[in-house]
Amino acid sequence: MSDVVVGDDGSARPAWAATDPLMRDYYDTEWGMPVRDEHGLFERLSLEAFQSGLSWATILRKRPAFRVAFADFDPEIVARFDDDDRARLLADAGIVRNRLKVDATIRNAQATLDLRADGGLVDFVWSFQPAETPAPRTMAEVPTTSPESVALSKALKARGFTFVGPTTMHALMEAAGLIDTHLVDSHRRGSSGVWPAPTVGSATPATDGGAPS
Template identity: 50%
Template structure:
C-alpha cells in the first residue's frame, strides 16, 4: 500500500510535473542555505493548499520574489506587498506575503550568527534521517523534532513554520528520507546522503 503502479510513492500521482519533482528533487539533501530558505517559504505558502498548486506556480513565485533573494526581500514594505497582492501568478495571501518579508530578515539574522543551513542541519546531526516506511499511512504529518524546529524557528522570528509545514520541508529538503522503502528513490536518496562524506 502506498506505491503506485510504477513503484513510486503514490502521493505524486501521474501529473508529469509532480512525478518529475518526486523523481529528481523530493528528498534530495539540500545544503545551500538560500535554497533551503526558498523551500521553507514555498512550504509556508502551501499551507491549506496542495503542493502541486505551488509547483505549478513556483516559477511565477521566483519571478515575483526576485529569485527569492533574502537581501532584497528583507527591505520590502507595503508597496511590494500591494504589488504581490495584485499578482495572479502567485498565492495572493497578505499574511503569507508579509511573513516572507519577515522571514527574509530572520534568515539574514541567522546567516550572521553562523548560517541558516548549518543551524537547520544540526537538528538531524548533519546527516539525513533514513526512515523505513512501508506505507503512506505510516508517514507522520509531524514529529517531535519538527515541533522543536518549528518552535525554535518561531523564536528566531519566522512565521508560517508550524510543525507540519516544517516536517514537509524536512522531507522535501532531504533532512529525512521519507520515500517508501519500496520506491526506487529510497535507496537512491539514501546513497546521496552517504556520498557527502
C-alpha cells in the same frame, strides 16, 4: 503490502507522484534531495509556508511565478521589500495572494539574514536532522510531524520566523533531505545519499500524511 504504483517506465512511486507529470518529475528529481545552500533552503521554507492549507501541486505549478515575484527568493532582496512590493504581490494572480503569507516571507527573509551571525539558516536547520529516519512501506506509516520538526519550529519562531509550524517544518525536512520518507519500495528510497538503505521493520508508525499535501 506497499502503496507504490509502478509506472510505464517500470519505476515504483507513491500514488501522489505517479500520474501528474509535474509532480512525478518533482518527485524523481527534487523531493528529498539535500538542500544545503541558503538561497535554496529559503525558497523551500517560503514555498512550504505558502502551501499551508493548499495542495503542493498548486504551489509547484505557481513556482515559476513565485520566483519572479520574490526575486528568485534571494533573501537579501526580499528582506528589503516595502509596502509597494506588498501591494504588487497581493495583486499578482500568478502566486498565492495571502497577506499573512506574503508578510511572513518578507519577515523570514529578514530573519534569515539575522541568522548569518550564528552560522546561517542552513546550519541552523540541518542541526535538527534526526539520528534516524522513518522507513515506511505504506502511506499510513509516514509521519506528518516529529520531535525534531516540533523543536525546529519552536527554535525558528524564537529567531523571528513565522508560518513555521511543526507540520510545515516536517514537510520542509522531507523536501530538503533531512529525513527520507520515500516509501521503502519506491525507486527513490535512499537516493539522497544522506540515509542508507532502510532496515526492514524500522518504519515509524503515524496516522497519515507522506505527500506534499
